[in-house]
Each structure stands twice: as C-alpha cells, then as structure tokens.
Amino acid sequence: MSRIGKHPVPVPAGVTVTVTGQTVTAKGKLGQLSAVLVDEILAKLEDGHVVIQPRNDSVRARQNWATQRTVVNNLVNGVNTGFTRNLEINGVGYKAAVQGKELVLNLGFSHDIRYPIPEGITIKCDRPTAVSISGADKQQVGQIAAEIRSYRPPEPYKGKGVKYDNEVIIRKEGKKK
Known part of the structure; x- marks a missing residue:
C-alpha cells in the first residue's frame, strides 16, 4: 500500500476539478491545468476530494500510484496558490x-x-x-x-x-x- 497514494487530494473552495476518463482538469483563480493519468490508475471525485486508486494489483499500477496522486495534488495547488x-x-x-x-x-x-x-x-x-x-x-x-x-x-x-x-x-x- 502506498503511503502517499492512499491519501485523497482535498479540493479547496474556489477550485473546480473534473474527471473525464483518464484526464483530470483543475480550474481556479490562477487558470486551468489538466493532466492525463496512466491507464493503470483510476481517479474519482468523492465529496470534495479526488481519490486516486490503482485499477489492479500490477507492479506498474503500484509504481505510478503515488506519482499520479502527486501530479493531481500539484494541479489543485497550482491553480489555487501557485x-x-x-x-x-x-x-x-x-x-x-x-x-x-x-x-x-x-x-x-x-x-x-x-x-x-x-x-x-x-x-x-x-x-x-x-x-x-x-x-x-x-x-x-x-x-x-x-x-x-x-x-x-x-x-x-x-x-x-x-x-x-x-x-x-x-x-x-x-x-x-
């Protein structure tokens, strides 16, 4: 289990996050950013948090789990505070x-x-x-x-x-x- 990947990404007020397929888009006061996640990772929007989970228990999914969570966290923090x-x-x-x-x-x-x-x-x-x-x-x-x-x-x-x-x-x- 990933120590970083298991924590959901909080979405602060003033930031809207949309998840369509493998693309995560964040829009805030500093602009709009988007990132495409790898196929082994699943992103879901749940009650003000973005939850990142591996689709299966493969090695590549576990390797990219925390990395993709950090990418989404950087999107949210970037459009909010920069x-x-x-x-x-x-x-x-x-x-x-x-x-x-x-x-x-x-x-x-x-x-x-x-x-x-x-x-x-x-x-x-x-x-x-x-x-x-x-x-x-x-x-x-x-x-x-x-x-x-x-x-x-x-x-x-x-x-x-x-x-x-x-x-x-x-x-x-x-x-x-």
Whole structure:
C-alpha cells in the first residue's frame, strides 16, 4: 500500500476539478491545468476530494500510484496558490532585470542574455541580484528556473553564479602559496 497514494487530494473552495476518463482538469483563480493519468490508475471525485486508486494489483499500477496522486495534488495547488522558485545571483557586475516580456541577465559574458518569459509565468526582480519565478504549473516553473541557472551555475571557489535561494554551495579551498 502506498503511503502517499492512499491519501485523497482535498479540493479547496474556489477550485473546480473534473474527471473525464483518464484526464483530470483543475480550474481556479490562477487558470486551468489538466493532466492525463496512466491507464493503470483510476481517479474519482468523492465529496470534495479526488481519490486516486490503482485499477489492479500490477507492479506498474503500484509504481505510478503515488506519482499520479502527486501530479493531481500539484494541479489543485497550482491553480489555487501557485508555485514560486527564487534565484540568487552572486558575482561582481552580475545582475538581472525584467524588460517588457524578457528577462535580461548580465552574467559576465560579452553580451546580455535575453530570456523570453513564457505565457502563464511571472518573473519579478525585486533587487538586481534576486529573481522570483511564479506560475501555476510546478513543472514549468522548475524548468524555467533550471534553464536560467544553467547559464552560469555557481562555481565552488568564490560562489559566483546563479543559484537557488535554498541551495548550499560547498566551497573549495583556493591555491596555497
């Protein structure tokens, strides 16, 4: 029995969830998201909760049970409250700014990096060294944060680069005389 999969997904007020076949659709104040579940998983809507169950006792059904429950939970939480990833930029002269529908990054290269902001995603720069990425789709928010971080990952000697706000950079000792 799955420890995560056995818990039903609560549907908060202001969010409507519809289950048609293998497609689960959630609609809330931040938009509409949908996901197609694998064939071995059955989703039902019961008194304000979405219940995820395996159709049979096969290995694939048990493997995907908790994963599909988490996908549905991310749909419901995404359209209700949304998800946010924060990035920090460290380094002399490294900075970021939002100009129109683009994120402009100065990361020590000879040119600025211009990252187009996709639909459904909000990017804010409260300070030149802090980037906040928000949206309803958890996977898309994480992917965009990873792409921005990949332009200049943090290096272990001085810690220069783009890192997640909760990421710990293990520092190395420099050259000795």
